[in-house]
Amino acid sequence: MELDDAYANGAYIEGAEAYPDRWAALARDFTFAQTARGKARMGVPYGTGAREKFDLFLPEADAPRGLLIFVHGGYWLRFDRSDWSHLAKGALAHGFAVAMPSYDHCPDVRISKITQQIAQAVAAAAVLVDGPIALAGHSAGGHLVARMCAPGLLPPEVAVRLAHVMPISPLSDLHPLMQTSMNADLGLTEEEARAESPLFQPAPAVPVTVWVGADERPAFLDQARWLAETWGCGHVVAPGKHHFDVIDALAEPDSQMIATLVGG
Known part of the structure; x- marks a missing residue:
């Protein structure tokens, strides 16, 4: 369809086909090590569905600084929590605990359900860990963490704990996806596209940094810029990063991304 190429990432990333296996292997090794050290709680339910679970990784300190x-x-x-543990x-x-949820996929559910x-x-994760809460999400996950800033979506006692939200390469306006072949599975209508687009939410009071790779597809650079400009929030365009490796900095304790999310 008209915008299929605009939202195709892998076709423009060298060696793209190797990334999913690489992510899975890194995540598997990390999870094994954390579990062996007693620093992982796997498959914590947040609902009754088979995919309504998250993995919780704990820092060395007995009392985490936050979540x-x-x-x-x-x-x-596609994908689930097990691909990203690293x-x-x-x-x-x-010193932060880290929770990684899975969720149901389209077309089994609608994006609004996710x-x-x-x-x-x-x-559910907030009940298990005290302190400030930071949210980060990538691509569709960037959309989802941005949606958490919508008034009334989170319980008040959880919303007040939000310290930073980082949509990474987010999809902030879902209307263009209606012009892709993916919409056969996404099932977006005009009404849902608007209701589920962070771009049309009120600008949140919580600190937000929109992060995107400088080498991403123009559509993703646009999506990030639209959200940052509309919300009047932080906007980082990471040099030399594309859609698949822009998230690598989450695994680096000394990265600017981590400093922005959880501080020093």
């Missing part, structure tokens, strides 16, 4: 929740991408169609490394090094699932996951 980072990372929401993965995949156009609401990205917890950066925040763990700063938004509600992530709100449930954030609320």
